[in-house]
Amino acid sequence: MKANKVLAMTLAMAMTAGMLAGCGSSEKEVKETKKVEDSASEGEQITLNYWTWFPSKDQIQETVDAFEKENPDIKINMTVMESKAFQEKVPLALSTEEDIDVIGVQPSAFAEEVQDYLANLDELMPEAAGEDWKDAYSEKCLEQGNQLTGGDTKMLVLTNSGSMVGFYNAALLKEIGAEVPKTFEEYKAVAEAFKEKYPDKYVSVFAGKDSWVVDEMMLTVLGQQGDYYNKWRYDGEPVDSEEFKEAINGLKKYFDEGIFSADVLDLDYASATEEFTNGDALVYYMGSWEAPLLSKTLRDKNGIELENVGAMALPTAEDDGQLTVRSYIDSGIGVVDYSEKKEAAAKFVAYMTLGDGADIFGKQLTGTSAKKDFAVDESLFDTEESKAGWDTIVDLINTATADRNNVSGYSDVEGAAVQSVLNGSVSTESALEDLQKEWTSGKY
């Protein structure tokens, strides 16, 4: 009995000691691993750890290869994650000084959140891209980026984007003998003709299940009526306003008139894209970052078999509306301030935003570049519609009435409220009243 007690106590002590020792040894292991990594980075070849949500590895690989060829002593180790996961993980990783040298910067509250961890590019860029580097870079992009990072230049821009843009299946449009609609009435007529010929296909789709996409659609309608979005975003104008009411009711009008069917609200991003790329939808609304759909080369690369794709603005809900989108700087890039490889990192940032990298990456058509003398590779477009589509997108981005400077958390809530109106479960007035309370609740 006594022997059992002694055995039990010894066992218990061993378990406790083992557990504590376990914790100790793992900590030691981590320290040792870090040491090894540090010493490796001190070697001849520099490896830059680049974390981003955009572009995808496929989209950027050619540019990275070209950079590594030009700079054989620098290697890019890229980690790409989904946008929301990126927003969540990167601030935490930076606060624990994880081994990151370059990060993608989302031009939103994210940029404001991580700005303390970003190096001042005014100090790094002259060496990486020459004293006159700002001459080659869009003033507007520089200003918009600086606004988000307390006036200092802590991010540069890979692409500018606008939303929402309509990508249309030119072959289907031709089959019904219609032109690209520019007014609401024309759009309605196209919808009727299309439904008559293809009752099982969608006239127009967007990812109506994703609340942020619904918000983008509503705000596009708002932008077409003027610059109230900027007034709300920057000058404190209320959400509960005639302008927002018109925008929500305007979006509802497309549903009421059969341009969008109610089941569009059952489609998420992937399924809405799939409906279009499978040829089951005439028009697909998404941001300009889906412009690769315009190029046959890029469609083939992505396994999309559509014959011919063009781009158009959402025909305005009201007669006095303007064919436009909201646009803003989109994907930023910055150097992590605590990185010990800041010079190499700045070299990479300069290459991507001002150097040849901007031109190579530009071939992916993910948006317009901030590099002043950037010109798109015309060989990417094999039809008149696709070329005209790209020109339309560039024009829409350049003539936007409002900034696409979203407040991501609020976008979800606003989109959800618009979904409720579209579903008929609440009135526009009631939704706006709730949104006003939400916006001023102190959460954002």
Next chain:
Amino acid sequence: MTGKKTGLKVAKKNNRAGFLFLLPLIVIFIGLLGYSFYFLISNSFRDVTITFRRSEFVGLANYQTIFKDKSFWKSLLNTFILSTANIFCGLTFGFIIAIILNFKIKGKRFFHALFFIPSMLPIALMATVFGSMLEYKNGIVNQILRGVGLGALAQRWLADPKLAMGAVCSVSIFMIGIPIMYYTADLTTISRSILEAATIDGAGMKDQLLLIIFPVLKNTHKTIILSMLLGGFREMERVYLMTDGGPGGCTEIIGTYIYRATRSAGSNIGLVCAAAIIVLIVAFIISFIQLKLTSKNG
């Protein structure tokens, strides 16, 4: 007297050994759970982002914001609705199937396994499958309806606010494995003599089921009710993958509410902590009731 002293000594030694055995768990408990509570409570009074850099003490402001937030209360209500659906399915289908499986039927083990398998599958998998089954255009449910000429009954199961919560709750029917297990275990404890006496007294199958077996298993019902009620607070994947809280936030539950709040760039983590603390208090109250009820019944 000496015997008593020796007994106390043995008891003390037993206690020491017992505590030593518990020590690893206590260390983990204090280290992880204690820290989690401390983290939640301290940050619930602060305005702080996920980088924890510019933290500012804001007193009860976060709690006030949460208390005023309609979507928080809506998500709490939805959590209870989802739990109610789980409880309903467990107490009805779970109970009936357990009774049927208690009979001497062929393939009993196979059916036990069949009903239990969904409980072992990750909820995320079930939610994804159900989500695609209930899609309006390509979902199998609507396709079957259209196939048999009942296309008019095809619905936007997940996108119509009137149907979405019901569609999410419908998955509960596949989560009756655990209640079946509870009932099966407790059915074996019912003395056959009670049922035999009832049969002699002329009680039919229905009477035996409703007047004897169901009341006798009241402790099992309580266990199922309370564990499923608490389980509702841990639900997340089902709603997230099927509707993402939509349409228009009508299927939002506490799990998705808190998750969404943490994921937006620049969001105030203090608000999330305050919401978590409130939910924790509600869960504690339910646990307290559970403890009271179970201790009463010994």
